[in-house]
Amino acid sequence: MRVAFLGSAEFACPAFDALAGLTGVEIVGIVTQPDRPRGRCLERRPCDLKAHVGKRGIPVWTPERLSDPAALEPLRAATPDLMVVVAYGQILSLDALAIPRLGCVNLHASLLPRYRGAAPIQRAVEAGEEVTGVTTMFMNERMDAGDIIFQEPVAIGPDETAGELHDRLARIGAGLLARTVLAIAAGAAPRAPQNETQATFARKLRKEEGAMDWTLPARALRNRVRAFNPWPMCRCEAPVGSGRRLRVLRAEVVAGAGAPGEVLDADAGGPVVACGGDALRLAEVQPESGRPMPGGAYLLGRPLRPGDRLG
Numbered sequence: 001m002r003v004a005f006l007g008s009a010e011f012a013c014p015a016f017d018a019l020a021g022l023t024g025v026e027i028v029g030i031v032t033q034p035d036r037p038r039g040r041c042l043e044r045r046p047c048d049l050k051a052h053v054g055k056r057g058i059p060v061w062t063p064e065r066l067s068d069p070a071a072l073e074p075l076r077a078a079t080p081d082l083m084v085v086v087a088y089g090q091i092l093s094l095d096a097l098a099i100p101r102l103g104c105v106n107l108h109a110s111l112l113p114r115y116r117g118a119a120p121i122q123r124a125v126e127a128g129e130e131v132t133g134v135t136t137m138f139m140n141e142r143m144d145a146g147d148i149i150f151q152e153p154v155a156i157g158p159d160e161t162a163g164e165l166h167d168r169l170a171r172i173g174a175g176l177l178a179r180t181v182l183a184i185a186a187g188a189a190p191r192a193p194q195n196e197t198q199a200t201f202a203r204k205l206r207k208e209e210g211a212m213d214w215t216l217p218a219r220a221l222r223n224r225v226r227a228f229n230p231w232p233m234c235r236c237e238a239p240v241g242s243g244r245r246l247r248v249l250r251a252e253v254v255a256g257a258g259a260p261g262e263v264l265d266a267d268a269g270g271p272v273v274a275c276g277g278d279a280l281r282l283a284e285v286q287p288e289s290g291r292p293m294p295g296g297a298y299l300l301g302r303p304l305r306p307g308d309r310l311g
Contacts, residue, residue: 001025001185004080004100006066008033009087010048011166014174015107019084020056022178024185027058028078033089034062067093075099082184084177085139094141102184104139107177109169111135111151113199116144121169122162123202126227128219131155132165134173136180138191145199147191149180159250161229205232212236214260214310217277218253225251225280236261237311238287238304246310249292250284263308270295273310 005016005027019025030053038045045051050060059078063071067090075083076099083104085092097104110120111133117123124132133153137146154172156165183189210232212221225234225248234248256264256272256279265272270282282295287302298304 001102001181002028002079002081003181004029004031004075004078004083005086006031006083006088006092007049007086008047008089010052011109011170011173012049012086012088013052014170015084015086015177016049016053018174018178019181022181025181028080029059029061029075031061031063031066031075031088034064066090066096069095072096072099082181084181086173086177091143092139097139097141105149105177105180105184106137106139106144106146107173107180108135108137108144109166109173110202111153112137112144112148113194113196115200115202117202118204120202121166122205122227125156125160125162125165126223128223129156132169134169134176136176137194145194145196147193149183149189149191150176152176159226161226161250163230207232210234212248212261212310214273215276218275218280219278221275221280222251222253225249238302239308239310245288246282246298247286247288247292248282248284249286252281252283254279254281259309261310263304263306263310265306266299266304268296268299271299271304271310 001024003019003025007016020027032050033047035044035046061074072095080100082102083100085104085106112135115124131153133151135151136149140146152172154169210228212234228234229249236246238244238246254272256274258264258274260274260276262274263271264274264279272279272281284292285295285298286292
C-alpha cells in the first residue's frame with residue numbers, strides 16, 4: 001500500500017514510526033507545515049514531525065496552504081492509495097480528500113464524537129474526565145465527523161497532566177493507526193457513523209486561559225492546572241517580594257475557606273490558597289525566571305504568609 005502521511009505536531013511522530021515499520025506499506029510522501037520562527041531568537045525551525053523524520057529519503061512537502069490547487073500536484077503525482085492525517089493543523093479540501101483511491105484516515109485523541117476539534121486532550125482533563133481514548137476514522141469534509149473505524153478507551157490518571165496524557169495517547173494511537181491501515185489493506189476495516197447528538201467540541205487553547213481564577217471551585221481550578229500543563233501553564237501574581245508571577249505546575253484540593261486568592265496557610269507542604277469552594281495547596285510551582293520546585297521550597301526564600309492575596 002502506498003501511503004501519504006500528513007502531520008506536523010509531536011503527536012504525529014509515533015504514528016509515523018508505526019506506519020514506517022509496517023511490512024507492505026510504503027510512505028510515498030510527507031506533507032507537513034513550513035519552517036517557522038521559534039524560540040526566543042525567532043530562528044526558523046522545522047515542525048516536530050519534519051525534525052523527527054530527518055533525512056530518510058522520503059519526499060517532504062511543506063505548502064503554506066494545502067487548499068491551494070498547486071499544492072496538491074505533488075500529492076497527486078505520488079499516487080497514494082491512502083492518505084493518513086495525524087495532527088497536521090490544516091483542514092483538507094474536498095479536492096485533497098479525493099486524491100487517494102482508498103480515502104483519507106485520521107487519528108484523533110478522543111473517543112469521538114466527544115471532543116472534536118483542536119484541543120481534545122486538554123479539554124478532557126479540564127472537564128475532569130476519567131476516561132478518554134483514541135479514534136481512527138475515515139475523513140469527510142466536516143471536522144472530525146467521519147465514520148469511525150477503531151477506538152481504544154484510555155483511563156486518565158487522577159494526577160495526570162495533559163502533557164503526560166498526550167505522550168501516552170500518542171503511543172497508544174500509533175498502535176491503533178497501524179492496526180487501522182492493515183485492516184484497510186485487507187479490505188476488512190469497519191466503519192460506523194458518528195452519533196451527532198453526542199458530539200462535543202474542544203476549542204483551541206488560548207494563552208490568557210492560564211490566569212488563575214480563584215473564584216472557581218478548587219477542583220475545577222486543579223483540573224485547569226493539570227489541563228494547561230505544559231501550555232499555557234496556570235499562573236498567578238504573588239505579592240511584592242515573593243517573586244511576582246508564579247506558575248502553578250501541580251496542585252491539591254484541601255479543605256479551607258476564605259476570600260478567593262487568600263493565602264490560608266504557608267507550611268512545608270506549600271501555600272494553601274482559598275478558592276470559590278474549598279482551597280488549593282500549591283504542591284509544585286515555578287517562580288518567574290526560576291526553576292520548578294516544591295511549594296514548600298518556594299516558601300523558604302519568599303515572604304508569603306497567611307492573609308496575603310494572590311492575584
